[in-house]
Amino acid sequence: MYNRCIKRIIDIIFALILMPVILPIILICGLFIKLEDRGPIFYLGKRLGKDQKIFEMYKLRSMKVNAPDLRNEDGSTFNSDDDPRLTKIGKFIRKTSLDELPQIINVLFGDMSFIGPRPDLPEHINYYDGYEVRKLEVLPGISGYNQAYYRNSAKWKERLKNDVYYVDHMSLWLDIKILFKTVESILFKKGIYVTSQTTDDEGEDKYEQINKA
Numbered sequence: 001m002y003n004r005c006i007k008r009i010i011d012i013i014f015a016l017i018l019m020p021v022i023l024p025i026i027l028i029c030g031l032f033i034k035l036e037d038r039g040p041i042f043y044l045g046k047r048l049g050k051d052q053k054i055f056e057m058y059k060l061r062s063m064k065v066n067a068p069d070l071r072n073e074d075g076s077t078f079n080s081d082d083d084p085r086l087t088k089i090g091k092f093i094r095k096t097s098l099d100e101l102p103q104i105i106n107v108l109f110g111d112m113s114f115i116g117p118r119p120d121l122p123e124h125i126n127y128y129d130g131y132e133v134r135k136l137e138v139l140p141g142i143s144g145y146n147q148a149y150y151r152n153s154a155k156w157k158e159r160l161k162n163d164v165y166y167v168d169h170m171s172l173w174l175d176i177k178i179l180f181k182t183v184e185s186i187l188f189k190k191g192i193y194v195t196s197q198t199t200d201d202e203g204e205d206k207y208e209q210i211n212k213a
Contacts, residue, residue, distance in 0.1 A: 003138060003170055011114055015107045022101050029060050029098055032089040039065040042102060047119035050139045054122050055111040058102035062090030097186050103142045115175040116141025117163035128160070135163035138170065145174075148181035 030041040040061055047057040067085035086094060093099040106112035112119070119140035125133065141147075145166040146159045154162065166174070 002172055006172070007113060007170075007175070008110075011107050014114060015104050018104060019108075022104055025098065026060065026101055029089065029093055029101075033061055033087070036087050036089055037065060046122055047140065048122050048125055048136065049111055049119060050136060052125065052136055053111075055106065055109075057112070057119060058105050060093055060099040060102060062086055062094045062099045064090075100142055107142065111139070113139040113141045115144055115178050117144050117166060118147055118159070131164055132160040134167055135160060137167050143178060143182040145178055148178045148185055151185055 033039070033041050043059045043061045043063075044056045045059070046054055049055045063085045064087055083091075090099075103112055107114060116139050117135045125136075144163070146154055146162045150159070150162070
């Protein structure tokens with residue numbers, strides 16, 4: 001009942017309530033992004049949603065235009081405090097997670113929820129093993145179990161395991177706990193960066209070319 005109906009109603013109500021607050025923040029951040037390098041304000045990336053639906057996820061652009069794709073050994077996105085790909089404003093919005101705010105649009109469209117597994121790239125479905133595909137039984141979230149408790153510090157396969165855990169234990173109470181833990185992790189900047197790095201030209205890892213910020 002919660003997953004099928006109540007959760008969606010809560011998403012819509014809170015998205016409409018928060019929109020007047022979030023929209024000015026997006027506009028201010030967008031102005032600084034545009035002033036810094038005249039590039040696009042938003043990054044639109046194709047993501048894998050509920051029931052394998054492909055959708056475009058909105059983010060504020062935090063990297064320089066045409067920045068190279070860098071990844072960790074497990075194929076997950078490389079993040080570092082001194083990442084040269086980040087713009088000046090990009091470093092700030094990445095640390096504070098302000099770059100995720102435009103995803104409230106995805107929530108209103110019904111592609112995402114406020115709380116749920118973070119969406120993978122469409123190609124990732126080729127690398128799910130067995131039960132891992134079950135993360136696609138629910139809407140992906142702006143924040144989720146991994147985002148709240150581990151941010152970017154967990155490896156990709158660990159995140160998938162945690163995503164399935166969330167699917168099996170999803171409830172209003174768990175979503176509330178994830179929400180408060182997300183706020184805590186943002187305020188204290190826990191697990192934002194992962195520093196093990198690979199590039200497009202290194203290694204034969206099976207996750208090569210499937211992760212991009």
